[in-house]
Amino acid sequence: MSQRPEPLHEVSEPPALLRWWLDYRRVMMLLLALFVGITIVYPLYQVFWRSLMVDGEWSLANYSAVFLRPSNYMALWNTLWVSVLATGLAVVIGTLAAFVIQRTDVPHKALLSVLLVLPFAIPPLFSAIGWVQLAGPVGLFTQWWRELFGAPPPWNIYSPGGIIFVLAVTNYPFVFITVAGALMRMDSSLEEAARTSGVGPLRIMKDITLPLVRPAILGGALLAFVSSIDNFGIPAVLGMRAQFYVLTTRIYEALTIPNMPLATAMSVLLVLVAIVCLVAFRRLEGTRGQYAVISGKSVTPNVLRLGKARPWVLAVLYLTLVVIVLMPVFALVLTSLLRFWGADLSAENFTLRHYIAVLNQSGARRGIINSLILAPAAATIIVIVSAMIAYLNVKARQRGAGLLDGIATVPFALPGSVIGVSMILAWSNPAFGPTLYGTLWILLAGYIMRYMAFGLQSTRSTLQQIHDSLEEAAWTSGASRLRTIRDITLPLLRPGMLAGWVLIFISAFNELTVSVLIWTTGAETIGVWIFLMQDSGFTGRAAALAVLTLPVILLLYLFTQWLTKLEARRRERVAGKSDP
Amino acid sequence: MTAILTLEGLTKRYGKVTAVDDISLSIEANEFFSLIGPSGCGKTTTLRSVAGLESAQQGTIRMAGHTVFDAGTRRDLPPNKRPIGMVFQSYAVWPHMNIYENIGYPLKVRRIPRDEIKRRVQRVLDMLGMSDLGARMPSQLSGGQQQRVALGRALAIEPSLLLLDEPLSNLDAKLRESMRAELKQVQRDTGLPILYVTHDQEEALAMSDRIGVMSAGVLHQVGSPTEVYTRPATRFVLDFIGTVSYLPCEVLKREGEAVMIRWGEEGEASATLSVNQNTPEQGPASLAVRPEHLLLTPVADAAQPGLARGRVKIRAYLGDAWEYHVRVGDCLVRVRTDSAQALEEGSDVAVGVREGYVVSADDDRQDRVLFSVD
Numbered sequence: 001m002s003q004r005p006e007p008l009h010e011v012s013e014p015p016a017l018l019r020w021w022l023d024y025r026r027v028m029m030l031l032l033a034l035f036v037g038i039t040i041v042y043p044l045y046q047v048f049w050r051s052l053m054v055d056g057e058w059s060l061a062n063y064s065a066v067f068l069r070p071s072n073y074m075a076l077w078n079t080l081w082v083s084v085l086a087t088g089l090a091v092v093i094g095t096l097a098a099f100v101i102q103r104t105d106v107p108h109k110a111l112l113s114v115l116l117v118l119p120f121a122i123p124p125l126f127s128a129i130g131w132v133q134l135a136g137p138v139g140l141f142t143q144w145w146r147e148l149f150g151a152p153p154p155w156n157i158y159s160p161g162g163i164i165f166v167l168a169v170t171n172y173p174f175v176f177i178t179v180a181g182a183l184m185r186m187d188s189s190l191e192e193a194a195r196t197s198g199v200g201p202l203r204i205m206k207d208i209t210l211p212l213v214r215p216a217i218l219g220g221a222l223l224a225f226v227s228s229i230d231n232f233g234i235p236a237v238l239g240m241r242a243q244f245y246v247l248t249t250r251i252y253e254a255l256t257i258p259n260m261p262l263a264t265a266m267s268v269l270l271v272l273v274a275i276v277c278l279v280a281f282r283r284l285e286g287t288r289g290q291y292a293v294i295s296g297k298s299v300t301p302n303v304l305r306l307g308k309a310r311p312w313v314l315a316v317l318y319l320t321l322v323v324i325v326l327m328p329v330f331a332l333v334l335t336s337l338l339r340f341w342g343a344d345l346s347a348e349n350f351t352l353r354h355y356i357a358v359l360n361q362s363g364a365r366r367g368i369i370n371s372l373i374l375a376p377a378a379a380t381i382i383v384i385v386s387a388m389i390a391y392l393n394v395k396a397r398q399r400g401a402g403l404l405d406g407i408a409t410v411p412f413a414l415p416g417s418v419i420g421v422s423m424i425l426a427w428s429n430p431a432f433g434p435t436l437y438g439t440l441w442i443l444l445a446g447y448i449m450r451y452m453a454f455g456l457q458s459t460r461s462t463l464q465q466i467h468d469s470l471e472e473a474a475w476t477s478g479a480s481r482l483r484t485i486r487d488i489t490l491p492l493l494r495p496g497m498l499a500g501w502v503l504i505f506i507s508a509f510n511e512l513t514v515s516v517l518i519w520t521t522g523a524e525t526i527g528v529w530i531f532l533m534q535d536s537g538f539t540g541r542a543a544a545l546a547v548l549t550l551p552v553i554l555l556l557y558l559f560t561q562w563l564t565k566l567e568a569r570r571r572e573r574v575a576g577k578s579d580p
Numbered sequence: 581m582t583a584i585l586t587l588e589g590l591t592k593r594y595g596k597v598t599a600v601d602d603i604s605l606s607i608e609a610n611e612f613f614s615l616i617g618p619s620g621c622g623k624t625t626t627l628r629s630v631a632g633l634e635s636a637q638q639g640t641i642r643m644a645g646h647t648v649f650d651a652g653t654r655r656d657l658p659p660n661k662r663p664i665g666m667v668f669q670s671y672a673v674w675p676h677m678n679i680y681e682n683i684g685y686p687l688k689v690r691r692i693p694r695d696e697i698k699r700r701v702q703r704v705l706d707m708l709g710m711s712d713l714g715a716r717m718p719s720q721l722s723g724g725q726q727q728r729v730a731l732g733r734a735l736a737i738e739p740s741l742l743l744l745d746e747p748l749s750n751l752d753a754k755l756r757e758s759m760r761a762e763l764k765q766v767q768r769d770t771g772l773p774i775l776y777v778t779h780d781q782e783e784a785l786a787m788s789d790r791i792g793v794m795s796a797g798v799l800h801q802v803g804s805p806t807e808v809y810t811r812p813a814t815r816f817v818l819d820f821i822g823t824v825s826y827l828p829c830e831v832l833k834r835e836g837e838a839v840m841i842r843w844g845e846e847g848e849a850s851a852t853l854s855v856n857q858n859t860p861e862q863g864p865a866s867l868a869v870r871p872e873h874l875l876l877t878p879v880a881d882a883a884q885p886g887l888a889r890g891r892v893k894i895r896a897y898l899g900d901a902w903e904y905h906v907r908v909g910d911c912l913v914r915v916r917t918d919s920a921q922a923l924e925e926g927s928d929v930a931v932g933v934r935e936g937y938v939v940s941a942d943d944d945r946q947d948r949v950l951f952s953v954d
Contacts, residue, residue, distance in 0.1 A: 469672035475659045476631050476666040476743075477686035477733065487685070491676045 024482070025398045032389055033400070036408050038433075039448050043422035044410070047271075050425050051264040062265035072262070075250035076269055082163055082235070082246060083228035089168035090224040094175025095217055097317075102183035103205065104304045106313055113180075114561075115321045117173045121557035122329060123510040124170050125233030125527065126546050129534055130328025131166050132157055132237060133335050133543075138342040140331060158242045163235050167228050169324040174227065175220030182216035183209070201304045222281040229273060230415040232513040233527075237534060247273070248513065251417045255424070255517055264425065267418040274413055329550070335543035354544035364545060366522070367529040370440060371509055374525065378447035379455075379504040383497045386455030394463040395471065395489065405456055412453030416513030419450050423518050438520045446514040451504045458503070462496025463489075499563050506556050510549065583642075584609050584773045585630065585741055590639035592625050599625040600636065601797035607741070607773050612764070614776040614784040617794035618820070624745060626794075627777045631666050631743050632659035644740040660689075665734030666743040669750065671726045673718040673733075679705075680714035683732045690737065704732040707766065724755045731763070735770065742767075744776045748783065760787060781821055785809065793817045795946060801953055813953050815858070816946040818937060822870055825913035829867040831860055831938065839938050843867055844888030844931075845909035851886070851933045856950040858939040866944075868937040871903065871916035875932040876923060887930035892923050906931060 054061045066072045097116055101109055119127070135141045135157040145153040156162065190212065194204045232248040240249055247270045254263040306313055335341055336354050343349040358364050389408060392401035411419060423446045428437035436442040466489065474484040512527035519528045526549055533542035583606040592600040600622040607613045615623040628634040630641060632648065635656050641649035643664075648657040659666075665686070673682055683704055687697045705711050708728045718726055727747060734742055747763075748756045764787050767774055778784050784791050785805040792802045793816070801813035812818040829843035832850075839855045859865070877887065893912065894905040902922060904915045908931055915931070923929060937950060 467670055467672065469668040469670045470674060472631075472633055472659070473666070473668055473672035473674070473730070473733070474685070475633070476662075476664060477689065478660045478737065479685070479689045480658070480660050483689060487689075488674060492674075 025392060025396050028388055029392060029398050029400060029404075032385065032392070033404060035385055036389075036404055039445060040408055040411060040452065043419070043426035043445075043449060046425035047264060047267055047418060047422040051261070051268045054261070062261045063268075065262060066265045066269065071245065072250060072266065075245045075247050075266070076273070078160070078244065079229050079246040079248075079270070079273065082160055082167070083225055086164045086167035086171065086228045087221050087225040089164065090172040091175050091217060091221050093168065093172040094177075094220060094224075095179050097172070097176050098179035098183060099205065099209075100313065100317065102180050103209070104306050104313070106306060106310065106317065108314065112317060112321070115325055116176055118325050119170055120173050121506075121553055122170075122550075123233065123512070123527070123546075123553070124166075124231055125237065125510075125512050125531060125534075126332055126550075127170050127328050128166055128234045128237035129335075129530075129539065129542060129546065130330075130332045131162070133331040133341060133539070134327055135162070140327075143342075156242075158238055160239070160244055162238045163244070163246075166234050166238060167231060170231075170234065171224040171227050174223040175217065178216045178220035178223070179213055182213045186212060205304070218281055218284055222278070225277055225281075226274060226413070226415075229270065229277075230417075230513065232417065232516060233531065236516075236531065248415065248417045251421065252516060255421070260424070263421050267415075267421040270415045271418055274415060278413060332543050332550075333547055335540055336547045338540070341539060354540035355548070358541050358544045358548070361541075363521075363524060364529045364533075364541075367524040367526050368545075368548075370443070370524060371526040374440065374443055374447060375505045375509040378444055378451060378508045379501045381444075382448055382452055382455035382504055383459070383501045386452065386500070387459045387493060387497055390456060390459040390463050391485070391489070391493075394460060395466075395468070405460065409453045409456055411449045416450060416511075417517060419446055420514040420517030423449070423514070437518070438523065440523045442518050443515060443523060443525065446518055447504075447508045447511060450511070450514055451507055454504050454507070455500045458496045458500030459493060462493050466492050495563065495566070499560060502556055502560050502563070506553055506560070510553065582609055583607065584611075584644055585775065586640075586642040587626070587630070588640045588642075590626065590629060590636050590641065592622075592629060592634060592636040598797050600629065602638075603794075603797075603799045604639075605792055605799065605802055607775060609773055610771045612767050612774045612776065612787055612789045613792065614778060614788040614790075615792045615794060616778055616781055616784040616820075619779055620796075621794040622797040623777045623779075623794050627743055627745055627775060630741075630775060631664060632657060632662050663740040664743055665737060665739035665741075667727070667730045667734050667745065667747045669746040671723070671730045671750070673721075673726045673729050675718050677718075678714065679710070679716050679718070679721070679729050682718070682729055683736050686733060686737045700736060701732075704736055707735075707769070708732050723751055724759060727751065727759065728762075731766070735766070735772070738770075739772070742772045742774045744774060746778050746780075747776075749778070749780070756783075763787065785821075793820060795820070798947070800947070803953060807953075811951040812937075813949060813951055814946065815939065815944060815948045815950065818868060818939075818950060819946075823914055824868045824870055824937075825911070827867045827869065827908060827911050827913060828941065829865050829938065831862055831865050834859065834861060841865070841867065841938055843933070849886055849888035849931070849933075851936070853933070853936050853938055856937055856939070857952065858937075858948050858950050860938075860940045864941050866939050866941045867933070868939055869913065869933060869935075871914045873933060873935045874906075874913065874915040875934060876904065876906070876915055876917055876921065877930045877932070878923065879928040879930050887932045890929050890931040892925050892927050892929060895923065895925055 051062050052058055052060070100106055101113060101116070106112070133139055135153075135155060139157070142153050145151075186209070191204055191208055194208045195201075199207070230248070232252065235244070235246045235249050236252065239245060245253070247266055251263050251266050251270070254266065337350050337352070338345075339349050339351050339353070386408070389401060389405050392398040393405045423442055424437060427442050427445060428435065430436070436445060470492070471484050471488055474488045475481070479487060510527050511525065512531055515525045515528050516531055519525065526545065530542045530545050533539070533545065585607040587606070588604050590600055590603045591598065603622075603626060605613075615626060617623050625634060629636045629649070630643075636649065636651060638651045639649075640647060640651070643662060647655060648662050649655065674685075677685065680701055684697045684701045687700060692700075701714070702711070705714055708731065710725065710728060710732070713721070713725070718729065721729065727750070731747070744763075748759050751759060760783060766772075776784070776788065785808075788805055790802060790804055791808050793800045793808060793813075795816045801808055801817050803811070803813075808817060808821055812821060818824060827843055829841045830847065832840040832842055834840075834855060837854055838852050839859055840850065840852050842850050876890075879889070888908050890906040890908040890913075892904050893907050896903045897919075899919070901919055902917050904917070904923065905912050906915050906929060913931075939950070940948070
């Protein structure tokens with residue numbers, strides 16, 4: 001290796017102007033800005049602009065119309081109090097569960113953790129139907145109560161209380177996951193310091209641990225709250241029958257009339273609710289959450305020994321999980337197999353006729369096929385686009401890419417109904433391009449807008465973990481920029497893209513809130529059909545269709561769990577160094 | 581000797597901050613050249629400009645007879661067109677490729693035949709003592725082994741110039757020392773010119789043929805390790821390289837290259853030292869001394885005049901030497917003696933000065949010149 005070779009390359013460069021145009025970053029930036037502009041900015045602009053327009057004039061008439069009819073502002077009020085109470089209940093369930101799992105010596109922690117986050121995998125509409133079959137007028141729990149006490153039960157599932165309860169048992173995993181995560185990462189020396197000062201374990205939890213995880217509780221509560229105001233399936237199944245409306249169901253009603261200006265104005269109100277709450281939570285976090293105590297260490301922390309109470313705590317946990325997580329699914333499966341709900345559980349009453357009916361119905365078959373097309377299409381488009389945006393933002397540090405990333409993340413904070421309304425406004429009579437309303441394309445556009453943030457989040461965070469020097473090393477090794485992307489960046493980004501893809505697929509496959517507003521005959525989805533069947537009294541068929549989709553969702557859900565574990569192990573490697 | 585790398589007037593600004601300020605230097609064939617300075621001094625920016633990872637605003641960079649950067653003609657070859665190998669502080673070993681693929685990658689992108697790649701990667705692995713590790717994944721290697729892979733990857737194409745960006749700073753002390761020797765050996769064996777960036781002066785003094793000392797974007801001195809240590813160009817270099825303690829003194833008179841001073845708590849001690857460009861003509865001054873410039877004598881034996889009174893405050897045993905913190909007047913000075921001479925803490929000593937730098941007391945600007953570089 002002693003003889004020194006001549007430089008390996010000697011190139012003449014194109015003139016500066018040509019280079020400027022050839023720069024792939026600018027070309028990519030332009031195309032991506034166009035994509036985000038059409039799929040996200042234009043529909044959003046439509047909602048806000050149209051809600052302020054009456055007959056081509058600026059006017060607040062649409063908003064005064066909303067407040068002139070009590071049923072409209074009642075919906076706003078109902079959304080608020082139902083979501084607040086549901087979030088409160090979710091916080092209690094989620095925080096208690098997190099403390100029991102992370103800070104007591106209860107056994108079976110692995111199994112319990114899996115069961116506790118299972119509601120994430122079950123679409124809210126399924127839970128709502130399941131709970132109707134359990135606690136509705138002819139529900140299992142209702143029957144058991146009658147047999148035990150000889151009187152009608154003291155609850156009514158078709159009520160605000162029913163909605164609050166089902167929202168809470170659907171959304172508590174948000175709180176559980178954030179709080180359990182914070183407890184796991186908390187620096188245990190803070191608790192040990194209290195223990196060496198002679199404080200008992202329960203007192204430590206109250207005085208030290210709980211205040212320290214308050215930011216995590218708030219964060220989880222925010223997610224649960226946004227998810228509650230966003231929800232359509234639960235208040236639709238449990239509230240509309242009792243004439244109890246929230247904003248999402250009111251918007252649905254307004255669109256069936258159809259009263260577009262009213263739906264638009266209410267959408268904007270829904271956005272305002274979301275923003276106000278977001279800001280309120282941020283402020284709470286800002287003043288209370290300034291502790292930098294949650295480090296990366298994981299050491300066995302302050303654990304409360306349950307002693308004799310251990311089997312009882314375990315029994316209560318399992319019982320609760322069976323009732324709130326497994327029973328609704330069980331009821332759904334049973335409904336799909338019984339001739340009619342309330343029939344005796346004897347052999348002659350079991351039947352596959354609901355399945356046969358569903359599969360013989362051409363519309364439902366179409367729905368299944370449409371969802372099987374839409375979910376992977378949306379997931380693929382989003383992941384590719386967001387990988388490019390994230391690359392420009394994080395790695396190429398292209399000016400404007402951060403803004404693009406921010407804009408594309410906005411719809412994440414928007415309730416699904418708003419996205420649905422914006423789709424109709426933008427694409428039923430568009431200012432440019434073809435009319436997408438009445439085709440599958442409008443659903444695809446809606447899903448892209450709704451789930452863009454999922455793709456960006458997973459690709460952005462993966463790219464941020466890839467140390468800059470990994471790319472620079474390839475570059476100084478002689479690889480061109482594009483070759484570096486192909487050989488280094490993409491292979492390292494792939495796990496993040498896959499995780500994002502699966503998450504979007506699961507979410508889009510069962511999407512209801514947006515779909516129910518923009519479906520048309522020929523362009524229905526599984527979620528829409530389940531809702532329509534349930535709404536028109538064919539609960540058996542709705543359950544059958546739901547049960548058919550469950551294996552797909554559950555398998556993919558387990559796949560994501562496995563991916564997350566794999567990712568955690570890979571993380572230190574991707575960081576570009578590993579400790580000796 | 582021919583210059584492999586020549587920088588002329590290189591200037592790089594980030595907004596209003598000038599990270600690299602008009603730097604010119606050249607590196608000869610077979611030379612191990614280190615850039616050293618505190619963090620933020622611009623040494624890494626200089627290295628990254630040489631690699632092509634940063635574009636400077638002014639100046640030229642010539643490499644092995646070709647201009648790779650010229651701000652005037654806006655010529656700026658990308659890193660993949662420059663004949664370099666580079667090793668990063670964070671190793672940057674690709675986690676999804678095994679060791680063989682990592683080292684072979686620079687050859688692969690240059691479309692070198694598969695057999696040839698195999699031969700050359702194996703030669704690099706042998707040289708680094710990792711002959712059997714080709715199939716391993718990076719996560720199965722220790723930090724030192726990963727850094728060796730990074731070095732192998734940079735050597736694989738037999739570059740004209742090897743760039744090293746604090747390659748040893750992530751390793752523990754023992755490993756750092758053995759890697760230091762290994763790196764030096766590789767350089768001797770291959771004859772590769774090396775541009776090495778570090779903040780660790782010990783590392784730079786031990787390995788380099790020449791050292792460039794940087795501060796706030798400015799190159800203060802270029803010279804051999806002994807030159808930089810014994811004839812610092814500026815006050816900054818004097819402070820940054822090695823250890824110095826300052827004592828007040830008074831210049832009695834200058835005679836040619838010699839200066840006579842009086843120092844000590846009551847001016848009881850005297851010495852004759854060599855002058856530098858910062859030495860004042862007359863009056864109060866500062867005496868800058870390195871730990872090995874001072875002599876300690878137990879006060880009972882110190883009958884001879886010319887020594888200052890001092891007292892040992894703290895002592896530290898270093899194995900091969902003692903280090904004392906000695907109070908002289910209001911000042912604490914660090915003194916290093918051989919391990920045979922053990923003095924108790926609190927004992928009175930007589931302090932003599934063998935060598936030192938007499939500098940002006942009221943002007944301690946960092947760029948004040950001591951010895952001009954030829």
